[in-house]
Amino acid sequence: MGDGRLVAPQAAAAYPRRERRVRGERFLAPALVSPAVLLIGLTIAYALVYAFYISFHEVGLRALRGGSAPFVGLQNYRAVLSDSLFWSSFRHTLVFAGASVALELILGPAIALAMNQAGVSLAVVTQGVILLPWAIPPVVNGVMWSFLFNSKYGYVNAILLRLGLIGEYVQWGSDPNLAMLVVIVAYVWRTTPFAVLLVHAALRGIPPELFDAAEVDGAGAWQRFRSVTIPLLVPTLVVLLVLRTVFAFMVFDEILAITDGGPGDSTWVATWYIYSFAFRYLKLGVGSAGAYLLSLALGLLAFLYVRLLYRRVEY
Amino acid sequence: MRGRRAVLWGTLANGLILIGILAPLIGLALGSIQTERDLFANVPHIWPKHVTAENLSALVLGVEVPGVPPHARSFPRAFANSAVVAIGVVLLTLLLATLAAYAIARLRFRGSETLAYWLLATRMVPLIVLIVPLYIMLGRLSLLNSLGGLIVAEAGLFLPYAIWILMGHFAAIPVEIEEAALIDGCTRLGALWRIVLPLAAPGLAACGVIVFLLSWNELLVPLILVSTQTGMTLPVLVSSFVTVRYLSYTLLNATGLLALLPTLVLALLVQRYIVRGLIAGALAGR
Numbered sequence: 001m002g003d004g005r006l007v008a009p010q011a012a013a014a015y016p017r018r019e020r021r022v023r024g025e026r027f028l029a030p031a032l033v034s035p036a037v038l039l040i041g042l043t044i045a046y047a048l049v050y051a052f053y054i055s056f057h058e059v060g061l062r063a064l065r066g067g068s069a070p071f072v073g074l075q076n077y078r079a080v081l082s083d084s085l086f087w088s089s090f091r092h093t094l095v096f097a098g099a100s101v102a103l104e105l106i107l108g109p110a111i112a113l114a115m116n117q118a119g120v121s122l123a124v125v126t127q128g129v130i131l132l133p134w135a136i137p138p139v140v141n142g143v144m145w146s147f148l149f150n151s152k153y154g155y156v157n158a159i160l161l162r163l164g165l166i167g168e169y170v171q172w173g174s175d176p177n178l179a180m181l182v183v184i185v186a187y188v189w190r191t192t193p194f195a196v197l198l199v200h201a202a203l204r205g206i207p208p209e210l211f212d213a214a215e216v217d218g219a220g221a222w223q224r225f226r227s228v229t230i231p232l233l234v235p236t237l238v239v240l241l242v243l244r245t246v247f248a249f250m251v252f253d254e255i256l257a258i259t260d261g262g263p264g265d266s267t268w269v270a271t272w273y274i275y276s277f278a279f280r281y282l283k284l285g286v287g288s289a290g291a292y293l294l295s296l297a298l299g300l301l302a303f304l305y306v307r308l309l310y311r312r313v314e315y
Numbered sequence: 316m317r318g319r320r321a322v323l324w325g326t327l328a329n330g331l332i333l334i335g336i337l338a339p340l341i342g343l344a345l346g347s348i349q350t351e352r353d354l355f356a357n358v359p360h361i362w363p364k365h366v367t368a369e370n371l372s373a374l375v376l377g378v379e380v381p382g383v384p385p386h387a388r389s390f391p392r393a394f395a396n397s398a399v400v401a402i403g404v405v406l407l408t409l410l411l412a413t414l415a416a417y418a419i420a421r422l423r424f425r426g427s428e429t430l431a432y433w434l435l436a437t438r439m440v441p442l443i444v445l446i447v448p449l450y451i452m453l454g455r456l457s458l459l460n461s462l463g464g465l466i467v468a469e470a471g472l473f474l475p476y477a478i479w480i481l482m483g484h485f486a487a488i489p490v491e492i493e494e495a496a497l498i499d500g501c502t503r504l505g506a507l508w509r510i511v512l513p514l515a516a517p518g519l520a521a522c523g524v525i526v527f528l529l530s531w532n533e534l535l536v537p538l539i540l541v542s543t544q545t546g547m548t549l550p551v552l553v554s555s556f557v558t559v560r561y562l563s564y565t566l567l568n569a570t571g572l573l574a575l576l577p578t579l580v581l582a583l584l585v586q587r588y589i590v591r592g593l594i595a596g597a598l599a600g601r
Contacts, residue, residue, distance in 0.1 A: 028503055029424040036415035036474050037430070043449065043471025044437050050448035064454065111332055119318070120325035126332050131589060133336060135582035137532040139550045140571040143557060144343040147568055153354050155342045158361055189339065194593065201594050250441045253534045253550075257557050271443045279539060284447050291444035302439055 055288035064282070076289035085265060086290060089273040090297075096184060096269055097248035103188045104244050105237060108195025115196065116203045127200075134193040142257025145186035149173075149258075176266030179259050183267055186254050191247070195240050202236040203229070242305045246298055270294045340579075347371065347569035354565055370569035386556060387566060389544060390573070393552040396462060397574075400537070400548055401530040403466040408477045408526045409519060411470070416481035417507055421493075431482065434475040442472070446539050453540055460543045468540060469530050476529075476596055477522050483595040484518025485511065521592030524585050528578055549574040 054069075055076055063069035080086050115126045133141070148154050149172045157169045172178045206229065214224045252271045259267040261276070268276075274294065278287025346354070347370055349363035357364050373380040374390040419427050449468055450459070458464030488511060496506040512519070534550040541547065547555065553574055556567050582589065 025422065025503060029418040029422040029427070032414040032418035032422075033424075033430070036411040036478060039411060039467070039471040040434070040437065040474050042452075043468055044440060044445060044475070047445040047448040047452065048440060050452065051444050054447060054451070059451075064451070114325060114328040114332060117321070117325040117329075119322045120329055122326050122329035122333070126329045126336075128583070128586065129333065129336055131582040131586050132340065132579055135528055135532075135578040135589075136575040137534070137550050137553070137571075137578065139532075139534045139553050139557075140575045143553060143567055143571040144339055146557075147346050147564060148339055148342050150564070153564065155345075155361060189335075197590055197593055201590075246439055250443065252443070253554075256534070256554055260558075271441070274443045275535075278447050284451070288444070288447050291441065291447065295441055295444050298439060298441060 051288045051291060054285055055292050057285050059284035059288075061282050064284075069285075072285065076285045077293070079286055080290045080293060085268065086273055088265060089268040089270050092180070092267060093249055093251075093269040095180065096187075096251060097245055099184050100188050100191070100248050100251075101241065101244045103184070104192050104195045105240060107188070107192045108240065109199045109233065109237070111192065111196045112199035112203055115200055130193050130196055132193075133190045134197075136190070138190060138253035139257050141186055141190045142254040145182060145189070145254070146258040149182045149185075173259070174263050176263055179263055179267050183251075183254050183258050186258060187248070187251055190254075191244065195244065198236050198240060199233060202233055206232050238305075242302055245305070246302060249294065249298055249301075343568055343572055347565055347572045349565055351563040351565050370563075370566050371573065374566070374569055374573060386559065386562060387570075389547060389552060390570065392545060393547045393549050394573070396546060397531055397549040400462055400465055400469070401527050403462070404469045404473065404530040405523050405527050407466060407470040408473050409523055412474055412477035412481050412522065413512070413519070415474075416478045417485050417511065419478070420482045420485035421490075421511075422503075431479075434478055437475045442535055445472070446535060449536075450539050460541050460546050462541070462546060465537055465540050465546075465548075469533060469536055472536065473526050473529050477526055480522045480525065480592050480596040481515070481518055484515050484521075487518075488514045517588060517591065518595070520585070521588040521595065524581055524588050525592045525596075528581065528589075531578060 056071060056073060057063075057069040058072045058075075059069045111126075111130070114120075115123050115130065117123055149156050151157060151169055151171045151173060154172075156172075157166070160166045161169065170178065172182050210228050210232075211224055214228050219227065250271055251269055252275065255261065255267055255269060255272050261268045261272050270290070271294070274287045274290045277283045277290060345361070345363060348366050348368065349357075350365070350367055350369060353364055369380060370387075372378075373387050377388045377391040379385060379388065418424070419431055453459050453464045453468065456464070458467075492514070493506050493510055496510045497503070501509065532550065533548075534554060537546075537548045537551050538554060541551065549570075553567075553570055556562050556570060
C-alpha cells in the first residue's frame with residue numbers, strides 16, 4: 001500500500017529493526033501492551049461484537065430492566081432496511097458528507113496557502129488562531145451557529161440585510177435546504193482547521209530546492225504551483241478525503257444543537273436515526289442494526305477510497 | 316512590483332480568514348453579555364445597548380438570579396465534572412498508552428505491526444455503534460451514572476489514537492541513547508523512565524492536551540452513560556439547555572462561551588504541542 005502515507009509521516013519509521021534483545025525481556029512487551037489492549041478490547045472490540053449480537057435481538061425497556069431479550073433473527077435489519085426514514089437519513093448523510101468534505105478540501109488548502117505565504121505578516125496571526133474552531137466543543141459550536149443563524153435575533157440576518165444581500169429576514173430553520181446548509185456551515189467551520197494544518201505541514205515539508213530548480217527551468221509561479229506544489233500535496237489530500245468522509249458520516253453534535261433533526265426529517269442523518277431509535281424510542285436492537293449497516297458502509301467506503309486512489313498517488 | 320501586489324492580496328486573504336475564524340466567536344460573546352430583553356428589543360443592532368455580566372455570573376456562581384432559569388445552577392457542578400473526567404481520562408490514557416506505545420515502537424515483538432494497524436482501524440469504527448453495547452455493559456456492572464465508569468470508557472475509546480501519537484514520538488528518539496543506558500546497567504523500564512520519557516516529554520504533552528480536549532468536548536458518551544443531573548458534564552448540560560427550548564438565548568450563549576473558554580486557552584497557549592500531536596497521529600478527533 002504505497003509508502004504507508006495513510007498513516008502518520010513518522011509511522012513508517014515506527015519500527016526500528018532491533019534484533020538485539022536484553023535478557024529477560026521476552027515477557028516485557030506483552031506485559032506493557034496488555035493493559036491497553038485489554039481496555040481497548042473491552043470498549044471497542046468486545047463492544048463491536050456485542051453490538052452485532054444486540055442487532056439480532058429485541059432489546060427494549062424490558063431487557064434493560066433485567067428481563068429477557070428474545071432472538072429475532074434478521075427482523076431488526078428488515079425493519080431498518082424497509083424504513084423509508086432510514087433511507088432518507090442515509091441520503092441526508094451523503095449530501096451532508098459530500099458537501100462538507102468538498103468544502104473542507106477546497107477551503108483547507110486555500111487557507112493553508114494563504115497562511116504559508118512569505119512576507120505577509122498577518123499570516124502569522126492566522127497561524128496563531130487557526131486551531132480555535134477545531135478546539136471548541138462541537139455541541140457549543142452548534143449552539144453558536146444556531147444563535148448566529150437565528151431568524152429573528154441572529155447576526156447573520158442582521159448583517160446580510162445591512163449589506164443589502166437579502167430584502168427581508170430569512171427563516172433559516174424552517175426551510176429543509178437552508179437548515180441543512182446551516183448545519184454544513186457550522187460543521188465545516190469547525191473541521192476545516194484540521195485540513196489546514198495537515199496541508200500546511202505538507203507545504204512546509206516541500207524542499208525549497210524543488211521550486212528553485214523549477215524556476216531555473218523557466219517555470220512561472222502558476223506552473224511551479226501546478227507541477228511542484230499540487231503533486232506533492234496529493235497524498236495529504238487523499239488522507240484528508242478518507243478521514244474527513246468517515247468523520248462526516250459520524251456527525252451528531254451539531255445536528256442535536258442546531259436542528260434536532262428538523263424541520264420534519266430533513267436533517268435526520270444516519271447517526272441521528274440510530275441515536276433516536278436506540279435512546280429515544282428505546283429500540284436498541286433496531287438502533288444496533290442501523291449502526292452496523294452504517295459501519296459496513298463506512299468500511300466499504302474507506303476500502304474503496306484506498307484501493308482507487310492509492311494506485312494513482314504513487315508517482 | 317509583483318511581489319508587493321502578492322503581499323497585498325495575501326494580507327487581504329488572511330484578513331478575510333481571520334474574520335471568518337473570529338467573527339462567529341465574537342458573535343457568541345456578544346450574545347452572552349446582554350439581557351434577553353435587550354436582545355429581543357434590539358433586533359437590528361449588532362452591538363448590545365447594555366452590557367451585563369448577569370448571565371455569566373449567574374452561571375459561575377451557581378446562584379439564582381431573577382430572570383435567569385434555575386437550570387443555570389448546575390453549571391459549577393457540570394464544570395467540575397468535566398474537569399474531573401477530562402483529567403482522569405488524560406492520566407489513565409497517558410499511562411496505558413505510554414507503556415503500549417513504547418513496547419510497539421521499541422521492543423519488536425511478534426504481532427506488533429499487526430497490532431499497530433488494528434489500532435489504526437479502530438479509528439474508523441463509528442462511536443454510535445459502540446455506545447449501545449457500552450451502555451448495556453456499564454449497566455450490568457452498575458457503572459452507569461458514575462464518573463469512574465465514564466473515565467474508563469472514554470480512556471478505552473481514545474487509547475488507540477493516543478498510542479498512535481506516542482508511537483511516532485518514541486520512534487523519533489535515537490535508539491543509541493537508550494542502548495547506552497542499557498549497557499550502563501539500566502533496566503528497560505529504568506531506561507524508559509529516566510531516558511525515554513524526559514526526551515519524549517513534548518510528545519506526552521501533545522498527546523495529553525489532545526486527549527484532554529477530546530474528553531472535554533465529548534458529548535455522546537457522557538450523554539448516554541451518565542443521565543443524572545449531578546453527573547452531567549458541560550457538553551451534556553449544554554445539550555440539555557438546547558432541548559429545553561424555552562431557556563433564554565443569552566444564558567445558553569453564556570454557557571457555551573464558558574464551556575469553550577478552556578479549550579480556547581489551550582488552543583492558544585499550547586498550540587505548538589497540539590499541532591505536533593495532530594500531525595503525528597494524522598487521525599485527529601472528529
